Amino acid sequence: MMGPRLPAATAPSQPKSNRRPEPSGTGRRLTIWYGVLIFILAIFIARLFYLQVIRHDYYRAQALADQLKEYTIEAERGVIKAKSGSGQVPLVLNEKLYTLYADPVFIKNARDSADKVAAVMGAKADDYEKLIKTPKTRYVVLERRLSEDQRKKIEELKLPGVGTQPQNYRTYPQGNLAAQVLGFVNNDGEGAYGVEQALDETLKGVPGKLKAITDAEGVPLAASRDNVQIDPRTGKDIVLSLDLGMQKQLEAILKQGLDSSKSASGGALIMEAGNGAIRAMANFPTYDPASYFKNTDAQVFNNALVSSPLEVGSIMKVLTIPAALDQGVVKPDTSYSDPNHWNLDGHEITNIEEIGGPGTRSITDILNRSINTGAVWLLMQMGGQTGQVTDIARERWHDYMVNRYRLGQPTGIEQGYEAEGSIPEPKKGYALQLTYANTSFGQAMTATPLQMAAALAAILNGGTYYRPTLVDSIVDASGKVQIQKPEALRSGVVSPQVGQELKSMMEYAVAHHSFKKPFPANFSVGGKTGTAQIANPSGGYYDDRFNGTYVGFVGGDKVQYVIAVRVNEPKVGKYAGSGAAQPIFGDLAHMLINDFNVIPRSR
Template identity: 40%
Template sequence: MTPRRSKRTRTKGMVWLMLVIGALFVFRLFWLQVVQHDYYQNEAQKEQVARFTIPAKRGQIYARDGSSGIVPLVLNEAVYTVYADPQVVVDKTKVVDLMQRVAGGNLVGGFPAALDNRQSRYAVLARQLNKTQAELIKQADLQGVGVQEGTKRVYPEGSLGAQLLGFVDADGRGQYGVEGALDSQLRGVPGLLKAVTDVRRIPLSIGKGDINVPAKDGQNLVLNVDRNIQARAEQALKDGLARSKATHGSVLIMDPYSGRILAMASSPSYNPDKYYQVKDYSLFQNRVVSEPYEAGSVVKTLTMGVGLDKGVIEPGTVYNNTGSVRVADFTIKNATPDSIGPTTMIDVLHYSLNTGAVFVLQQLGGGSINDQAKQTLYDYFTKRYRLGQNTGIEQQGEAPGVVIPPTDPQGGAVRYANMTFGQGMDVTMIQVASAFSAAINGGTYYKPQLVGGILLPDGSVQDQPPTVLASNVISPTASAKLQDMVAAARHNGFLAFTDPPGYRIGGKTGTSQIIDPKTGKYTNDNSIGTYLGFGGGAKPRYVIMVRVKDSKLPGYAGTVAAAPIFADISNWLLQYLRIPPNS
């Protein structure tokens, strides 16, 4: 081969080699830019684009303050969460030192091990930091570490209304009370920011491919609860429990003509700002709605309402009270031997006669406790008075209780005789007070309501009207007669001396034995005293129900322990609500 031909061959080979190399480059670029375009675009977005959750502000809770104003019960305070991107953190030692020095007790469990998880892009290092702590961390300007603003609940009134309010846990979820029942309404809806970030995960200017969905804040709720009435109820309850050396008690105050809850309290209570320090979780429960019990003789008022509505008794109807009555193979006795002989229905309430309540049941059956009598009482108690079912009040943990139907093997004559005076069935205070309100207000059953409206951004309140669940629970005529009977029963008794003259006050005591956990038997040493009544001028302005457990005072707990608390609150309400005397 001549030198010239050899040179042409080498040149040709180089050309082909360059063509092959060029073809490889072209193929590689085609593979990367066309075939795997979506893959590398997604990888780039993972590195450059981040998703940020924009927290919504939780709605605040307010109470009424007199007739026009409102006051805050639950507010939000700015707190900060410190987070890190383990893939971006450069100097772990500096991060750990800074967090231990600044965050201290706010560090989360698992710190600082979370910084070693390179598969994660988001690791929470500390929660609930104040603004000063947050600023110190921001000033350190450590790569891969960020600060996010949030809120925590604060309670300017301390423990006032703790059980009806509930609290918000460390994960931002409402627990118990209004916070738990209306969690979704209060929590709002978080927003979303999806944007290109720098190496420190800080969002850059928003581009056309970014997403920015604003957060929708939770609603600010205004309760029907009056701050001043609530405070008075809690103090009266606390004083009453101290007098009777009782273990615990509850008070409910409501407007019988709207269902609005003016106060709801239980004692002992807790501070929702320090809920995590509570060891006895029963303190979180609102016993007014969550603890069914045998309410005792206060239920006689409801039994009388049934008899009046069915037309089988009148206030002056007389029966022969012998002090006891035989039902099946069981003898039911009165608690006291008072009023032996001809006795009116008003006296049945005055002296709290069990035999009189059983007499009403007998009249519903034409003179005996038969299927008709039992079914009539059951229908009124459950379908009209709505006992044994949730009322729908804005409280987490409401319990329905139990009312045994007459078709149940346990629904015999003895049980139904006991039910006429509040034994043999489990009901809650909110059920009984709501039923009693319907029985004395003309026959309208209003849904009990804690929330009275929504505070709008302009500072005005969008009121929530009362909700009628049933009309003609008993007739207006029967209701008026029952109201008179309950007022006469109190007026004729010694409790009337605690009432100021000129006002129309009515009420009924109830004392029910409970089972001693040590012996498994009913005993007078373990009892629940209840007082249920109303007060006002020409018509009832409020209904008050008081319950006291395990009073140590001698006598019937409904009279000696619960009734004085009712009187304390009632007399104060007459002045606070500026109710003029009727005469």
């Protein structure tokens, strides 16, 4: 018999665990990548926050700097006018024209572009093609001074890399009148030569500026709060002291006179004796300032009356005589024994044959007969010793030439370049007696016709040296007028009495020299010729090359106008002053008397 059944044995139970099953290898890798992504995203968000919030202003400024371009707005240049009666006439105006340019980088077919441009411009396509194919820069100028009509036709072609740029150009309503006085404006917009250069700062104004946000192609956006515009300030207008009618007649008379004497070149000026104002001034040959770039010789741009000093010859006697009179060493009626030669420093100074040899001469004879030895004698008297040009004589004469007559230094006239001329030092150098003796009749020194005219005016107006000027007034954009007042640089150059004495001597000289027609008796006309041999750079002087000069005046009881004439290498023999310069002076004097209200004598 079986006993009771026992329950089946079971394994002891295990305690329960909270640990998760370990992930597989793939799960572990995913976890790592998720962590990395979250970390990167956190960095990105932090960086974005840094850039957009913390560094927002900085990067906005950087973006603006890339998009914000600065453009210069050209200022309109002031115009230049001349006086005409009670009014004014423009000599130089502005005209908006265009420059045609090419950027070769954007031109795929140079020949095709050149052909199309040439068809509009009426020029040779070969020239344009050469410029495009051989550029020195990416900005290649093909033409200047395009009209509005030409600009439109070029723009209609829509040629890649070809465009136009507006630019103000100078125009000249009176053609080449007073060209060397005026000067011109070069392609960089700068005044060159003449008044344009001397008064460039006054004329050019102040350029404006435009700071503008641009699009992707660099075109300014019309509306942006970041745009800044500073408007340009227009330059000031210049009203010259030149009289239009007088200038025209002077140029015609000068041209005719130079042609008649077959002169290489020459010039003439008319100055008011009482204030230094230049009423007319011209040189030949001249040029057209509207096409100045066609000239290959830059010398034609110079105003030789102020920029080219020369040995002035015997017109210097109109300065030597009043110096001796003012020193009191002679009087107008003084007579002396002229030896017709002086020997100084081993060299001989003589006169031309027409003087007639030794004899008793007067101070008026020295001027009228142009006695070189007489001028030297006057210089000797200034030192108190006949036969010697002493230290005292040289120092006194140097004082008159440099300090009173203001030779050897610029006058300050409003021209781009002015020469100083040269006056020898009284105690430096060699052969000083000979050198200073020569200066008394216009050799061994140089001066410009303007310097001589200004010095003579100072003597004849009673003793006041006025700075020569070409400016009557300056007018700003609002119409405010600034009158140019006469600038007296020195008074007491010589005494008024000496001025009257020289005036009488110069009148006598004109009365005893031949002119084409006599001057009216109720007007005062005086003058002096000068002829100087041209210096040879190798030393000495040419025997057959001469310059002629003339200085004189027109007026009544008072001298009203001073005239200076220069004639270079005329074909009239060795008397260039009387043969070539004097006829021009005579015609100018008659012109002034007939047409420009010269006040006659009161009795």
